[in-house]
Amino acid sequence: MEYFIELLLSGLTRGAIYALIALGYTMVYGIIGLINFAHGEIYMIGAFTSFIVATILSIYGFPLLAIIVLAGLAAVIWSASYGYTIEKIAYKPLRKAPRLSALISAIGMSIFLQNYVLLAQTSEFLPFPQLIPDFPFMEPIAHIVGSTDLVILVTTTIAMLILTVVIKYTKIGKAMRATSQDRTMAMLVGINVDRIISVTFIIGSSMAAIGGLLIASHIGQINFSIGFLAGIKAFTAAVLGGIGSVPGAVLGSVVLGLTESFATGYVSSDYEDVFAFSLLVLILIFKPSGLLGKVESQKV
Amino acid sequence: MSKRVQSLVVCLVASVAFATAGFTADTIKIGVAGPHSGDLASYGLPSVNAAKLVAEEINAAGGINGKMIELLIEDTVCKPEIATNTATKLVSDGAQMVLGGICSGATKAALPIYLDAGILVMSPSATNPPLTQSGDYPNFFRTIAPDDAQAQLDVDFAINNLGLSKIAVIHDKQDYGKGFAEFAKKFIEESGKAEVVLFEGITPNAIDYSAIVQKIKRSGADSVIYGGYHPEASKIVTTMKKKKVDAVFISDDGVQAQTFIDVAGDAAEGVYASGPKDTSTNPLAKKAIEQHKEKYGTGPGQFFDNAYSAMLAMTNAYAKAGSADLDALKKVLQSESVDTPVGSISFDERGDAIGVGFSVYQVKDGVFVEVE
Incomplete structure (x- = not known):
């Protein structure tokens, strides 16, 4: 039983990690119908920014809490400006082009950013400082769920709640939903669509940056290539949950994380990905729009 | 093409041909096969440098039994299909011994060709166990421990x-x-x-x-x-x-x-981790690295020590055996040890170097320390 709980919690943590990245994917897709493959790289840039800031601040002997806040803030600003710029440079000019063009542009952006960080920083793995301290009250159950795991779980939950509230109950959220439903009509009723799309990219990138900080602190190392696999997994999770839906992204991530964890625990980690992707195929066969995705009716 | 240019070309070709022919009689031709281009070039080029350094040193000292070493450097790109072509070319160019085969797969593909021609092959880096253990390639030796x-x-x-x-x-x-x-x-x-x-x-x-x-x-x-x-x-x-x-x-x-x-x-x-035996205190290894820095301005790369050692082992065997006859060379390699950058080595009957290998290291106070 304890083994089951251990696997459950490790699966939940994994799911929460995927969710932090998947939220950005799903938001961008929800608004402009683009799979932003560069999102994983935004996450990686967030991790690098917080690494650099945290290292500098710790040299000057700042307290841990200040380091977390400042590094997180720097990562959010930096990643958000990347997200904003990428949208303006790589996606906006292609908004009227076929979907495939924007997709290829996204893949190109992803490769460009990876190599840019490789050249500007290093190809080596860098040790990421442990920013989340080991809480004393977690000590008795530290072998089941660590302090970092707890922080990630809590952050993901809060992030999901805030996003849902923003989208459902605020003016900008309403504008986002309108843009998502019908861009032309939204423009006609006076919504600044360009601004809404920029805001979406900024929110998504900020989430990825926070994810970068937390996940790198959890893993303890960063490298220019960490965004790729994380991005693919988060994208899978977003599709699983129904791409375009915020609760769907979180649910999909948790399902993916739990599947991987139980597959490793009860079958074999050799088949971890086999199970995860078989599940994806099965769900898409029976529910093509994902777990919580909306069925789009084709207009005749 | 005008007549004059044609005759000039003929003259040039002839002079080059004569020059090589004149050279052949008293040189020892050693082939150097490995990836010298492509994504694995970083594994192959250090061996070329090692071969050049050893050859230069021996030639400067008057060669082996009065014969100079001539290197035939050929690229295999670590691809089996190209490695066989390289092998055929080296055999027809008259290579008497070959340093190389950097990647196990390419080496394995080329070995039968060298074996048919009775040529000794020594690899600094092919670690695939069956290359020696299968007994299929009695002409194959290596200065690196198998996987x-x-x-x-x-x-x-x-x-x-x-x-x-x-x-x-x-x-x-x-x-x-x-x-x-x-x-x-x-x-x-x-x-x-x-x-x-x-x-x-x-x-x-x-x-x-x-x-x-x-x-x-x-x-x-x-x-x-x-x-x-x-x-x-x-x-x-x-x-x-x-x-x-x-x-x-x-x-x-x-x-x-x-x-x-x-x-x-x-x-x-x-944490324990095995790794190549520490040879940094070996005076020969220090000398080889110094030579490399002096000539090429940088530190040597992957498998440099092993390649340097292989060159020393082969040339030593040639000097003792007096010819490139495979059986005579094998006898020397298997019976006498030779001082090299990777230590004093000889070879077992399968072709693996005795004395080359790994040690267990443990992390102590933030560094890997060799476990005695």
């Missing part, structure tokens, strides 16, 4: 020195790590003193390894033998520390790197 030697060393160390009996064998599902893990598993089972409680592959680059760590804990393993590289190894040891799993962690030379310690921090303390 299974490392697994054997780690397993012996775990069982005999540390007295471990329940071993979880984990690998990263890639060629190198999985190969190592499979050998480790085989040796543990053959020893009869320990059991493999878990044998699994993990996904490289994954975000989190806590599930597999929980599984290791549940298997009751007292140790983990890991085949793979440092990025995953450091994640596993940190997760093991967090989850309070105190199994001994033993790994291969993919982990025996300072980066592993830098990344894993405290969790790296006490």
